[in-house]
Amino acid sequence: MTRAEPGATRTAARLEALGFEPVVAPLLAIRPLAQAEPDLGGVAALAFASRNGVEAFAALSADRSLPVFTVGDATAGAAAAAGFGPVRSAAGDLGELARLLAAATPGPVLAPGAREPSGDLAAMLAGRLEVRALPVYEAVETGAPVPAAFDAVLVHSPRAGGALAALLTVGGSGGQTAVAISEAAAVPLGAVRGLDIRIAARPDEAALCEALGKPAPRV
Known part of the structure; x- marks a missing residue:
């Protein structure tokens, strides 16, 4: 799970309930912008x-x-x-x-x-x-590395896709799968050789999880 917190933990809990083994490693962090109260x-x-x-x-x-x-x-x-x-x-x-x-x-x-x-x-x-x-x-990049061992990664935004692509291009993908929430989120991942890219049928997290398929049996 590379999305920013607290969303990464929410998604990880959802995946765990489906039988997956989530690893939370946010590549982005959300920072509020300081400003005066908006005039409505x-x-x-x-x-x-x-x-x-x-x-x-x-x-x-x-x-x-x-x-x-x-x-x-x-x-x-x-x-x-x-x-x-x-x-x-x-x-x-x-x-x-x-x-x-x-x-x-x-x-x-x-x-x-x-x-x-x-x-x-x-x-x-x-x-x-x-x-x-x-x-x-x-949204700012955390600079955190992508875990070396993973089978699939969910990409929730074009910004996250760009951050992930930069890290995988450097470190190599090892034949993993990336599931993007939209075509725009998938575009940056096209530069990563050997990465299986899937796009969710709808731009929501439920569709992302569906695109993952079923978890592999644990041995």
């Missing part, structure tokens, strides 16, 4: 593309009055747990979130998220809906 004047709704965005924004603002739209169900659950409501999930990728916002929100929309987001929600809605990006966290 004139904002009609909030849009979150990740749990990290929810958690970082919730620490900056006590306002829970705006409707919230999220890219998926896990992020929606995090928003509800943080006291936001009502919360609507696109149950898909960023494109699905853009379509949901365009259909349900008069705008403008505030989108708290990463300093370097993997997708551009504002560009997707250009000319239809005003989206104001608000960087509230950043």
Whole structure:
């Protein structure tokens, strides 16, 4: 498990329940960006593309009055747990979130998220809906090495894919498997020779686990 904490531990617990033997070795760390409380004047709704965005924004603002739209169900659950409501999930990728916002929100929309987001929600809605990006966290590489012995690795983002590819290119892959949450997350891994790359059928963790298949029998 190379994703940032606390997500890596949550995913490891899920895999263990399925019969796998997870090893937690985060390649990324999430750091909140220090800033003043956001001005929500004139904002009609909030849009979150990740749990990290929810958690970082919730620490900056006590306002829970705006409707919230999220890219998926896990992020929606995090928003509800943080006291936001009502919360609507696109149950898909960023494109699905853009379509949901365009259909349900008069705008403008505030989108708290990463300093370097993997997708551009504002560009997707250009000319239809005003989206104001608000960087509230950043993902930084930990510099931790990839464990020498592993059969498969889950890749939750393009940034994680890039960090993993750099380490495997140096150390060699040894015929392991990488399961990416999306085609974008898989792109950096194409530079790694001998790595079996699979892409989840849907951009969520349940699909990632399905793409792993069944764990090998223990001997």
